[in-house]
Amino acid sequence: MILTGIGDEGANGIDGQIQATKELGWKHIEMRGVEVPGFKKDNLHNIPDEAFAVAEKKLKESGVGIYCFGSTIMNWAKTVETPFDVTVAEVHRAIPRMKRLGTKYVRVMSFKPGDADDRTPAVVFERVREVTKMFLDAGLQPVHENCMNYGGMSWRHALELIEKCPGLKWVFDTANPIFNADRAKPKPWPKQDPWEFWTHVRDHVVHIHVKDATWNPAKNDADYNWPGEGAGRVRDILKDAFSRGYDAGISIEPHMVVVFHDTGAKTSNDDAMRANYVEYGLRLERLIREVKTDLAKEKTAVQPALATK
Numbered sequence: 001m002i003l004t005g006i007g008d009e010g011a012n013g014i015d016g017q018i019q020a021t022k023e024l025g026w027k028h029i030e031m032r033g034v035e036v037p038g039f040k041k042d043n044l045h046n047i048p049d050e051a052f053a054v055a056e057k058k059l060k061e062s063g064v065g066i067y068c069f070g071s072t073i074m075n076w077a078k079t080v081e082t083p084f085d086v087t088v089a090e091v092h093r094a095i096p097r098m099k100r101l102g103t104k105y106v107r108v109m110s111f112k113p114g115d116a117d118d119r120t121p122a123v124v125f126e127r128v129r130e131v132t133k134m135f136l137d138a139g140l141q142p143v144h145e146n147c148m149n150y151g152g153m154s155w156r157h158a159l160e161l162i163e164k165c166p167g168l169k170w171v172f173d174t175a176n177p178i179f180n181a182d183r184a185k186p187k188p189w190p191k192q193d194p195w196e197f198w199t200h201v202r203d204h205v206v207h208i209h210v211k212d213a214t215w216n217p218a219k220n221d222a223d224y225n226w227p228g229e230g231a232g233r234v235r236d237i238l239k240d241a242f243s244r245g246y247d248a249g250i251s252i253e254p255h256m257v258v259v260f261h262d263t264g265a266k267t268s269n270d271d272a273m274r275a276n277y278v279e280y281g282l283r284l285e286r287l288i289r290e291v292k293t294d295l296a297k298e299k300t301a302v303q304p305a306l307a308t309k
Contacts, residue, residue: 001247001250002250003028003249003251004029004249006029006209007021007029007030007034008032008033009253009255010274012033012270014035014055014059015058020278021064022062024278027064028064028066036052043070044071046072046090056100065102065103066098067104068107068249068251069097069103071107074108074128075108075112076148076149077112080123088134098138098140099138105143105171105206106135108142108145111149117150118184120161124150125161128161132167142168143170144158144162144170145173146172146177146180146197153180154183155184155196157183158197159201169205171206171207171208172198174208174211175194175213175224175230176211177191177192178194178214178215191215194232195233205246208246210227210234211224212224212225212226212231212234213232214230215231224254226280227287235287239291252281254276254277257272257273
């Protein structure tokens with residue numbers, strides 16, 4: 001199992017992201033946005049070649065690797081009206097950079113749906129299928145996140161996307177169902193159920209994003225919590241994953257200091273971001289220990305019962 005975190009939740013700059021990772025004693029970052037001295041902050045696959053070279057050097061000197069590219073490919077900031085050339089260019093920039101960093105996984109999405117959409121357009125399947133093939137042909141694994149995209153409209157939409165895009169795998173986010181409508185159900189669409197979503201897609205999950213949240217009707221948005229303290233069923237999902245032999249990546253995405261997709265959010269103080277990120281990581285480690293202890297106790301309790309039968 002590899003513990004990692006979405007770097008720009010811990011710091012804006014590359015040095016701060018490395019520092020937060022090393023404070024936790026971890027060896028990997030899930031890189032999304034990053035600021036390199038002298039260059040504007042942007043996604044790792046979008047920063048200029050000169051900036052990427054600096055980031056690559058700093059990462060290799062620090063011994064910190066990039067477990068996954070948290071790309072902006074087909075994300076919630078784009079729709080099916082966005083020219084596909086934009087997507088193809090992002091893929092072509094990401095592939096060589098992933099190879100230079102020894103990164104296997106790349107997080108992708110499936111475009112922002114229209115407000116009234118409850119079905120996935122054929123063009124979405126076509127584009128996701130093509131992107132999946134491009135990465136697979138390069139020996140890399142794309143993972144789709146359940147977020148504000150067509151594949152994230154419900155677990156049924158997720159399975160349909162996986163079925164129609166051979167080779168695509170899933171990164172499951174524990175909190176995203178809390179603020180996303182279940183568009184497979186009758187209107188008015190209820191919010192999704194994290195546990196229900198997880199149990200239907202878990203066989204396709206190769207990476208997990210841990211964040212936790214509670215829906216706040218008063219502000220019509222989510223409040224973000226420490227892992228295991230919200231409605232994201234984090235403890236139950238991790239316990240189920242471990243009981244089924246899950247031993248892959250688990251990435252923290254606190255959202256407690258800064259929310260990446262909140263365009264109105266102000267730039268947060270790196271010290272506050274790093275402190276929250278490190279505390280979040282420590283709490284996740286503690287939660288994982290508790291879950292594994294519970295599983296061990298349950299296994300021990302079952303064995304005597306089986307022996308008496």
